[in-house]
Amino acid sequence: MATLLLVVIYIAFIGLGVPDSLFGTAWPAIYQEFGVNISYASFVTLTISGCTVVSSLASARVLKRFGTPLVTAVSTSMTAAALLGFSCAQSHGGVSGMVFLCLLAVPLGLGAGSVDTALNNYVALHYKATHMNFLHCFYGIGVSLSPWLMSLALGTDNDWRSGYRYAFLLQLVIALITAASIPLWKKAHGPQAEAQGEEAARLLPLREMARRPDIRSVWFIFIGSCALEYTCGSWGSTFLVQSKGMTAGDAAKIITFYYAGMALGRFLSGVLSSRLSGWILIRLGQGIVLTAIALTVLPLPSLAAAAGLFLIGLGNGPIFPNLIHLTPRNFGRDLSWSVMGTQMAASYIGIMLMPPIFGILAQVFGTGLFPYYLLAMYFVMDLATYSLLHRLKKNRPADMP
16 A cells, blocks of 8 residues: 555656646747746746745644645645646736736645645655655656647647646646545555654744754755756746747757756666665765756857756756655654745745746846856855755764765
C-alpha cells in the first residue's frame, strides 16, 4: 500500500508542476495579443505567489484539521478549474483581460500552497531521500509538459488558449486520481502515520521561528533557489526571443529543455542520494548553477544560452528536494510541519517578488539584464547556505559535508 500511495503522490506532484511553467511560456503570445506592456505579467505572477504564501503559512493548521488526502484532492481540483478559466480568457482591450487572469490566479495560488507543504512533509517523514528527489523529478515532468503542450498549441493552432486547454485536461485526470485515492492514505501507513504526521505536529508561531537564525538562513536559501527557478521559467522564453533573436515557438522548446534539465537533475540526485549526503548534493548543484550562469553572461551564440538554461535546471533541480528532505533532521520531526510551511512561504516569496522585479527592470533596461539578475539570486542562495551550514555544524558536525 505504501508503494501504491507513493505512486499517487508522484502523480499529484506532476499536477503541482503543470500550472507553474505555463504562464511564462505563453506570455510572449498573450501580451502581444492583449496589447499590454511586457511587465504586466508581474500582476498575474504576484497574485499567484501571494495567494500561495498565504496558503503555505496557513497550511500547518489546515492540514492538522483536514488531513493531507483531502487537502491534496481539493487543491488539485482548484488548480484544474483555474486552468480551464485561463483557456477562456479574452483580451477585451487588454486591461480587462488582465483583470480576468488575475482573478483566476487566486484559486491557482491557493491551490498550490497547502498541497505543496502537505506532500513535501509527508514524504520527508515517511520516505527516504531517494523518494523525495524522485518526487520533485515528477514535479519536473509536470513543468516540462506545460511548455511542450504550449509549444504544440503555438506551433499548430497558433493559439495559447489551446495550450491551457491541454493542460486543463491533464490536470483534471490528476485531480480525479487524487480524489479516488483518499481511502488509500490510512491503509498505507496505518496509525503510525498519524502518530508521526499531522496529529503530532507542534504549531510554532511565525514570530518565534523568525527569531531563530538557522530558520532565517534556510528561508533565504529557498528564496534564492526559487527566484532562480522561476525567473528562468517566467522570463527565459522572453529573454531568448528579445535578446537572442529566437521565435516564440523555438524559445518555448528551449524552456521545455530547461525544465527537462531540472527533472534530470532531480532524477540523478535520487540515484546518488544513497551514496552522497543531501548537503553534498546541494553544494554540487550550486556549483553547476554558477557555471551555467556564466554561459548566459558571456557573449556567445544563442545555443550557448540555451545550454546554460538547461544546466541551470540541472544544477538547481536537486537543491529544493534535498533541502526539503533535511527539514525533520535540521529542525526536529515535531516542528517539521510548521517549519515546512514557512519554507514553502519563503519559496513563494522568492517566486512572487523576484521574477516581477526582473520584469520591471527589463521594461527599463531590456532583457539583456537577465543573466546578471540570475547571478545576484545565486549569491543570495550561496551566502545563506554557508550561514546555515556554519550553524548546523556546531550542533551535528558528523552530519555536515
